[in-house]
Amino acid sequence: MEPxxxxxxxxxxxxxxxVLAAAAGAFALACLVYLVLGTRxxxxxxxxxxxxxxEIARRxxxxxxxxxxxxxxxxxxxxxxxxxxxxxxxxxxxxxxENLSKxxxxxxxIDAAQKNLGALTAQVGSLEKVLASKxxxxxxxxxxxxxxxxDGLPAGAFAFQATLSTGVRPDCxxxxxxxxxxxxxxxxxxxxxxxxxxDAASPEARAKAAQRVRADVGRHVQDIAGKYLIPGxxxxxxxxxxxxxxxxxxxxxHFPELVERAHRARVVIVSPALLALAIQVxxxxxxxxxxxxxxxxxxxxxxxxxxxxxxLDERVARLDQHFRQAxxxxxxxxxxxxxxxxxxxxxxxxxxxxxxxEGDLFAAG
Numbered sequence: 001m002e003p004x005x006x007x008x009x010x011x012x013x014x015x016x017x018x019v020l021a022a023a024a025g026a027f028a029l030a031c032l033v034y035l036v037l038g039t040r041x042x043x044x045x046x047x048x049x050x051x052x053x054x055e056i057a058r059r060x061x062x063x064x065x066x067x068x069x070x071x072x073x074x075x076x077x078x079x080x081x082x083x084x085x086x087x088x089x090x091x092x093x094x095x096x097x098e099n100l101s102k103x104x105x106x107x108x109x110i111d112a113a114q115k116n117l118g119a120l121t122a123q124v125g126s127l128e129k130v131l132a133s134k135x136x137x138x139x140x141x142x143x144x145x146x147x148x149x150x151d152g153l154p155a156g157a158f159a160f161q162a163t164l165s166t167g168v169r170p171d172c173x174x175x176x177x178x179x180x181x182x183x184x185x186x187x188x189x190x191x192x193x194x195x196x197x198x199d200a201a202s203p204e205a206r207a208k209a210a211q212r213v214r215a216d217v218g219r220h221v222q223d224i225a226g227k228y229l230i231p232g233x234x235x236x237x238x239x240x241x242x243x244x245x246x247x248x249x250x251x252x253x254h255f256p257e258l259v260e261r262a263h264r265a266r267v268v269i270v271s272p273a274l275l276a277l278a279i280q281v282x283x284x285x286x287x288x289x290x291x292x293x294x295x296x297x298x299x300x301x302x303x304x305x306x307x308x309x310x311x312l313d314e315r316v317a318r319l320d321q322h323f324r325q326a327x328x329x330x331x332x333x334x335x336x337x338x339x340x341x342x343x344x345x346x347x348x349x350x351x352x353x354x355x356x357x358e359g360d361l362f363a364a365g
Contacts, residue, residue: 038347045340052333056326063319077308084301088294099287106152106280113245113273141243142171144272145187149174152279157286164234168227174279176235177286184228184238185275190216194247197254210254217251217258225265237266239278245271 149158149172162173162182172185193213200206221240228238240262242248248271252259262269270278 035347038343042340042344045336049333049337052329056329059322059326063322066315067319077305085298088298095287095290099283103280106276110273110276141187141189141191141241144243145172145185145241145275148272148275149185149279152276152283154286157282164228164230166227166230170228170238171241173234174282176282177290179235181233181235183235183282184224185241186220186224186228186238187241187243188220189240189242189247190220191247192216194250198250213255214258217255218261221258221262221265221267224267229266237268239275240267240269241275242269242271245273247271248274 146160153174156175158172158174159182160172161169163169164173170184171187173182174185175182190213193209193216197206197209197213200209224238224240228234229236242251248269251269259269
């Protein structure tokens with residue numbers, strides 16, 4: 001038979017008050033000790049959590065600073081490259097337009113020269129009177145050659161009366177882009193024999209003058225080949241300048257064997273029009289060399305930009321790794337704080353299960 005409430009009250013009243021007071025004091029003391037220990041553990045956990053959050057904030061600030069620095073460096077490099085590329089393209093376009101304009105002007109000059117070929121032939125008589133002396137003829141041929149070269153090439157691409165290693169001084173030495181060997185142009189064409197050949201009054205005199213033309217021109221070709229074709233210093237061919245289109249036409253028409261002989265000796269005979277075309281070719285080569293140089297500069301800058309992008313990618317990968325580590329740390333902190341929250345609620349409600357020890361508060365799980 002279960003005791004009634006009256007029986008329990010009677011038993012409780014029969015207990016010694018001193019014993020009851022001692023039991024209540026012991027219970028209160030136990031609760032106080034447990035609360036003190038729990039408070040100390042909560043304080044230590046709180047301090048550890050604050051230190052972890054401070055470290056996370058420091059790492060995040062450091063990563064933000066690095067990312068800002070990387071962005072500024074990349075933006076500066078990209079802006080410099082875009083500005084340089086725009087300037088190079090602008091300069092190249094202007095130079096290309098100017099060169100095309102000059103080329104059109106030269107072609108117009110050549111067309112006009114071809115149209116005036118008949119008129120030049122008719123003026124040969126007056127030209128012979130002007131060139132009566134040998135010195136005047138040499139100066140006239142040298143002047144025509146220099147005018148064509150100056151008109152077609154920049155100042156640093158040629159030199160008149162330059163001295164070679166052997167001590168000889170050609171009339172003109174053209175420097176080709178990308179090649180240390182110079183192209184020799186000789187303007188001392190023998191005109192006396194051609195004048196005698198044109199003025200011959202009989203077939204015998206004409207034949208004798210033709211023989212003199214062959215001897216004079218052949219000897220001049222050998223002189224050019226012997227003096228100006230220097231291995232390693234000059235080009236493999238040299239140019240022999242004929243100062244008039246009519247003289248060049250006579251040479252091609254009446255003395256083709258001399259032209260072939262000059263070719264075998266690696267001497268190219270050129271008229272004013274052909275020399276102008278040759279100068280245009282040299283000018284095109286110089287322009288192409290400048291374009292290639294600009295392309296190499298652009299390639300170098302692109303390679304530097306690619307290297308910067310690779311370094312940026314590596315640093316972003318490391319930054320991503322730091323972010324993932326920080327996320328893992330934050331997840332661990334949130335797990336710990338959730339445990340603390342649950343323990344705190346249990347302490348607040350005095351809801352302790354039997355057999356639960358002190359170490360369970362911060363156990364892994």
